[in-house]
Amino acid sequence: MAGEPAKRQKREAYRQSLTTEEQNIALPKKKFYRQRAHANPFSDHALTYPRGPADMDWASLYPAHAVEKTGEGAGDDESHDRDRDDGEKEKGKTITKPVEIADIGCGFGGLLFALAPKLPETLIVGMEIRTSVTEYVQEKVRALRAQNAAPNTAYQNVACIRANTMKFLPNFFAKAQLAKIFLCFPDPHFKQRKHKARIVSYTLNSEYAFVLRPGGVVYTITDVEDLHVWMRGHFEKHPSFERVSEEDEAADECVEVMRMETEEGKKVERNGGRKFVACFRRVEDPRWP
Amino acid sequence: MKLPYQCIEVADRSIDSGNEWLLFGASGSKLIVQSSTGVQSVWPAEEDEVRHINRDDEPEEPPGKRVKLSPAANPELNVSCVTLSSDKQYLVAVTAEDKCIRVFQINSEYQLHELSQRCMARRPCSIILTPDDSTILCADKFGDVYSLPLLPSPDDEEIETPQNEQTEPVVEKPYAPAASLLTVHSGRNRKTLEEQLKQASKGPSKPKEPLKFKHELLLGHVSMLTDILYATVDDRSYVLTADRDEHIRISRGLPQAHIIEGFCLGHEDFVSRLCLSQSGLLVSGGGDASLLVWDWFNNQLIERLPIRDSALSYFESNPQLTSILPEDRKNFKVAVRGIWDLASGETTKYEILVACEGIPALFQFTLGDRSKPGAVISLNGNALDVAFLGSSENTRKMIVVSVDNVHKPGSTTAVRDSPHRLQCFSRQGNGEWEENSGVAQSLDWFSRQAPDGNDNAYAESNSIASDTKDLAAVRAILYGLENLRKRPGAED
Numbered sequence: 001m002a003g004e005p006a007k008r009q010k011r012e013a014y015r016q017s018l019t020t021e022e023q024n025i026a027l028p029k030k031k032f033y034r035q036r037a038h039a040n041p042f043s044d045h046a047l048t049y050p051r052g053p054a055d056m057d058w059a060s061l062y063p064a065h066a067v068e069k070t071g072e073g074a075g076d077d078e079s080h081d082r083d084r085d086d087g088e089k090e091k092g093k094t095i096t097k098p099v100e101i102a103d104i105g106c107g108f109g110g111l112l113f114a115l116a117p118k119l120p121e122t123l124i125v126g127m128e129i130r131t132s133v134t135e136y137v138q139e140k141v142r143a144l145r146a147q148n149a150a151p152n153t154a155y156q157n158v159a160c161i162r163a164n165t166m167k168f169l170p171n172f173f174a175k176a177q178l179a180k181i182f183l184c185f186p187d188p189h190f191k192q193r194k195h196k197a198r199i200v201s202y203t204l205n206s207e208y209a210f211v212l213r214p215g216g217v218v219y220t221i222t223d224v225e226d227l228h229v230w231m232r233g234h235f236e237k238h239p240s241f242e243r244v245s246e247e248d249e250a251a252d253e254c255v256e257v258m259r260m261e262t263e264e265g266k267k268v269e270r271n272g273g274r275k276f277v278a279c280f281r282r283v284e285d286p287r288w289p
Numbered sequence: 290m291k292l293p294y295q296c297i298e299v300a301d302r303s304i305d306s307g308n309e310w311l312l313f314g315a316s317g318s319k320l321i322v323q324s325s326t327g328v329q330s331v332w333p334a335e336e337d338e339v340r341h342i343n344r345d346d347e348p349e350e351p352p353g354k355r356v357k358l359s360p361a362a363n364p365e366l367n368v369s370c371v372t373l374s375s376d377k378q379y380l381v382a383v384t385a386e387d388k389c390i391r392v393f394q395i396n397s398e399y400q401l402h403e404l405s406q407r408c409m410a411r412r413p414c415s416i417i418l419t420p421d422d423s424t425i426l427c428a429d430k431f432g433d434v435y436s437l438p439l440l441p442s443p444d445d446e447e448i449e450t451p452q453n454e455q456t457e458p459v460v461e462k463p464y465a466p467a468a469s470l471l472t473v474h475s476g477r478n479r480k481t482l483e484e485q486l487k488q489a490s491k492g493p494s495k496p497k498e499p500l501k502f503k504h505e506l507l508l509g510h511v512s513m514l515t516d517i518l519y520a521t522v523d524d525r526s527y528v529l530t531a532d533r534d535e536h537i538r539i540s541r542g543l544p545q546a547h548i549i550e551g552f553c554l555g556h557e558d559f560v561s562r563l564c565l566s567q568s569g570l571l572v573s574g575g576g577d578a579s580l581l582v583w584d585w586f587n588n589q590l591i592e593r594l595p596i597r598d599s600a601l602s603y604f605e606s607n608p609q610l611t612s613i614l615p616e617d618r619k620n621f622k623v624a625v626r627g628i629w630d631l632a633s634g635e636t637t638k639y640e641i642l643v644a645c646e647g648i649p650a651l652f653q654f655t656l657g658d659r660s661k662p663g664a665v666i667s668l669n670g671n672a673l674d675v676a677f678l679g680s681s682e683n684t685r686k687m688i689v690v691s692v693d694n695v696h697k698p699g700s701t702t703a704v705r706d707s708p709h710r711l712q713c714f715s716r717q718g719n720g721e722w723e724e725n726s727g728v729a730q731s732l733d734w735f736s737r738q739a740p741d742g743n744d745n746a747y748a749e750s751n752s753i754a755s756d757t758k759d760l761a762a763v764r765a766i767l768y769g770l771e772n773l774r775k776r777p778g779a780e781d
């Protein structure tokens with residue numbers, strides 16, 4: 001889109017002005033990464049995504065948690081591509097544990113950077129459809145890791161990828177891989193005609209249920225009451241989810257982080273707006289009929 | 290010129306004197322039926338058509354006098370999918386332009402009697418029936434699968450707002466926008482909000498008419514669906530759906546279709562066709578160079594069958610076709626239009642037949658044996674559809690192929706006019722396919738004479754114009770697959 005290259009140029013010029021050491025640890029500036037608010041989730045973006053979870057290269061996103069592969073297909077037991085004859089190089093590294101938390105539509109990553117130190121043992125990924133916004137978060141991850149260089153491992157458990165989660169969530173995560181999914185301040189798509197663009201719907205909830213393990217939780221928060229009612233309605237009528245009780249919600253530290261640390265959460269706070277929270281637990285699948 | 294048959298289907302029936310078959314074909318807006326005993330019928334019948342035309346001439350006629358179901362097909366409509374109930378009593382067809390699912394009863398005189406028309410909100414791309422024939426599953430262009438009863442019961446006539454519809458509950462209170470200025474942050478959202486308020490001051494906009502028949506949203510992809518299958522394994526049933534974004538999804542069957550059991554991921558271009566082989570394996574094809582064979586139950590890719598290479602060598606071995614190959618062979622691509630299980634009866638050898646868009650041949654493959662290129666059935670027009678004649682499920686030895694008589698072989702745009710719309714083949718003892726002139730002879734009426742949507746008063750008055758117009762519409766129905774290939778925009 002127009003304006004993007006200019007922004008990129010300014011970004012580059014700014015980076016050039018820094019010394020190498022400064023470059024390494026300098027946090028990115030948001031003004032160089034702002035992008036039009038909405039990306040169309042239905043169009044064919046020039047996206048890259050793995051063919052399936054087994055093809056996903058997590059190791060290079062979390063280098064501190066990567067190890068050399070030992071033996072044939074080690075750590076890759078769900079590889080469903082025995083017949084790999086397309087010459088694609090086997091990645092040399094694999095990850096020691098799977099990603100368990102996904103922040104869908106992570107924006108500038110406020111939640112990610114607040115959660116990462118609180119859950120140091122858990123791998124967290126932000127997923128964002130807008131290129132520049134994704135690049136901002138990736139730059140910030142890089143800078144924060146550099147600031148906390150080894151043996152300090154802070155922020156080694158957080159990463160961000162560009163993805164259209166409405167289409168490609170199952171390309172990234174295997175069945176029951178995730179423990180938590182965050183849907184914070186999703187784009188409201190006020191117009192009726194655009195409701196299918198909403199990130200929560202009865203049919204999409206089946207995909208969230210697929211990648212979540214039983215007992216896993218979807219966290220939602222919004223300042224738009226109608227959207228809150230919509231999300232609640234679509235999760236409550238989906239048989240794979242049950243609403244998390246208010247006590248459990250209050251006891252969950254992630255809820256407070258989500259309220260206070262997301263960019264949108266802060267903005268709403270400044271404006272004195274209301275925030276509507278609802279969390280839903282993935283229940284066990286029923287027996288086959 | 291007769292329009293080709295975009296779909297054909299066969300029903301085997303047992304009658305007093307043994308077995309008979311019924312061949313159904315959709316040509317333009319017409320449905321054609323012929324039995325092995327020689328009985329013929331056409332829907333809509335001629336007199337219906339006359340009535341339809343008269344009606345258009347008299348717009349003054351009070352609507353009350355109109356029959357509820359207009360039996361006359363509108364010649365502007367084209368049938369895009371046809372499926373038969375397993376008891377062979379019903380035929381379900383979709384007309385593309387009005388997104389309508391039409392259920393027909395096949396009566397004892399082999400005539401089609403239209404029982405219902407249900408127009409969906411989005412264009413159905415593929416329809417199937419559950420094995421008990423009770424329910425239609427409709428996979429649509431927006432990625433959703435709906436279930437509808439095959440035969441709506443009178444109680445269902447009430448206006449039903451389906452359970453899981455993506456719409457908001459109708460709010461009776463005066464219009465208040467969902468956002469306030471506090472919640473709207475971007476300039477763009479603000480504009481939307483202002484528009485909403487402006488709209489509200491003009492009075493509520495008329496909401497889209499809800500569908501007035503029973504239908505339930507079962508599952509959905511955020512992508513265009515291209516095919517749907519229902520499978521039963523060890524008493525458990527599954528719904529398999531394929532989409533334009535390379536996914537094959539395995540969901541539980543009714544009533545738990547909201548539960549996803551797994552995905553078969555491996556395609557790198559659109560998936561357009563799914564076929565369950567008697568081996569239990571799933572074969573999928575689309576815009577990729579290979580067909581993929583799956584142990585779908587375990588989401589495991591078993592093998593790749595090189596459909597593009599087979600098609601390319603067929604083109605290269607055929608002088609007329611070689612000339613239309615792209616200079617750079619790398620640009621030669623195939624889009625899989627159909628995959629059929631050949632159910633040889635031998636439990637050790639599983640074969641399939643494959644048709645690709647705009648290619649005048651059928652390609653045979655043996656699962657688990659991609660080393661040997663399979664047989665190729667050469668056709669005199671592009672392959673459109675295949676049906677198996679007079680065969681019980683495990684001996685598929687006689688096929689009818691619908692071929693494109695209005696486009697040149699190998700082309701989806703160059704026009705020609707050939708009278709033959711069908712070719713028939715039977716399989717010899719040595720496994721080879723040979724053209725079967727006897728069957729072709731018995732289907733001569735079906736192949737050459739049966740009317741298409743074109744021979745009617747409208748078309749005759751202005752034959753050339755309507756020919757070209759119909760051709761464009763027919764082309765859109767016959768050759769839509771290449772459009773599924775992605776052309777990623779610069780949009781970010």
Ligand SMILES: C[S@@+](CC[C@H](N)C(=O)[O-])C[C@H]1O[C@@H](n2cnc3c(N)ncnc32)[C@H](O)[C@@H]1O
Binds near residue numbers: 108133186199
């Ligand atoms: C209003 S922002 C909220 C950002 C962040 N979660 C917060 O609370 O501050 C919504 C974000 O979702 C992203 N988004 C929308 N649709 C998406 C999709 N299909 N896949 C990934 N991200 C998406 C948008 O680009 C946008 O950055």
